Amino acid sequence: MIELSNAFGPSGFESEVREVFGKLVADQTEITYDNLGSIIAAHHGKSAAPKVLLAAHLDEVGLMVRGITPGGYLKVVPLGSWWPPTLLAQRVVVRSKKGDYPGAVGAKPPHYLGEEERNRSLKLADLYIDIGARSHDEVATLGIAVGDPVVPAVKVESLGTSDTLLGKAFDDRAGCAVILQVLRELDGAHPNRVYGVGTVQEENGLKGADTVAAVVQPDLCLVIEGAPADDFPDTGSIVQGKLGGGPQIRYFDPTLIANQALVSLAKMKAEQLGIPYQLAVREGGGTDGKEIQRSGKGVPTLVIGIPVRYAHSHQCIMSLKDLEATVKLVRGLVDIFDEDLVNKIKRNPWDSSFTNPR
Ligand SMILES: [Zn+2]
Secondary structure (H helix, E strand, O other), rough: OOOHOOOEEEEEOOOOHHHHHHHHHOOOOEEEEEEOOOOEEEOOOOOOOOOEEEEEEEEEEEEEEEEEEOOOOEEEEEEEEOOOHHHHEEEEEEEEEEEEEEEEOOOOOHOOHHHHHOOOOOHHHHHHHOOOOHHHHHHHHOOOOOOOOOEEEEOOOOOOOOEEEEEEHHHHHHHHHHHHHHHHOOOOOOOOOOEEEEOOOOOOOOOHHHHHHHHHHHEEEEEEEEEEOOOOOOOOOOOOOOOOOOOOEEEOOOOEOOOHHHHHHHHHHHHOOOOEEEEEEEOOOOOOHHHHHHOOOOOOOOEEEEEEEEOOOOOEEEEEHEEEEEEHHHHHHHHHHOOOHHHHHHHOOOOOOOOOOO
């Protein structure tokens, strides 16, 4: 998890994180790629069918250099969705042809802020990156150019509580970590073929989801997502993603209504394994599941979330207990997806009365 989180990989620039994924993937898998950069690790079980796709995205939210000001500041566009105030005064890394350079998102000190400026909501266009240069030419000598990618400069740290980590890109390196661990634990006795994939450009329009689905042509899909936690301190609202509360079984987000048979099977499996779980009906957001579910003739799909506090910011917090519980749940589900069960799920997506076939 640590190596995955620390790896550089905003949308469209996933080579380093893909290399880490490829290095950590189990030996007994067959590796292929799509033509956009996604990695596909196939693990053979007792049968070549059904094809079970486990999908997580490699990319993280980042920025791209749009221009260099005469004074040597970098203006940027987003790669993925940011709430601009979270960027203010944060450290970043700019990756140029000549190497990586640290920088900070510039913030005027309070001494220079007028009343109107203090109260105005920030836009990304208001922000700039300061790498310590004083002129356009100085930036150019570092090799930094228009089109260079930028990510948060954050390395994983353990927090005081025994099971929590602080770091960047847990959305969706947590999902990648779950898939890599599940692949490692498979022993070939599973009644299907498992495809563990790291997709590219999820944060920039779910691009790898489309191409991976075209390559694998799955019969069923579990999307494993570092999903935004909602256990904020000052809210009396409905909490569906509590840190340490276990994997989130997502009924709904605006891009996907889960296959009800899969929801009931996931709940049943979690109960059987004694795993805590949470149910989520999300008012916003979306995942690779949007594209995968409607590929080919349609693919029964379920999103399983690992709660991540402050997703899409520099400082994400997650619990290793949730990660472990999600591995157990996904591993348990992989074991029951045989041809007979998957055909039943396909034939009746609304059937929430499945009992455990094993
Ligand atoms: Zn994500």
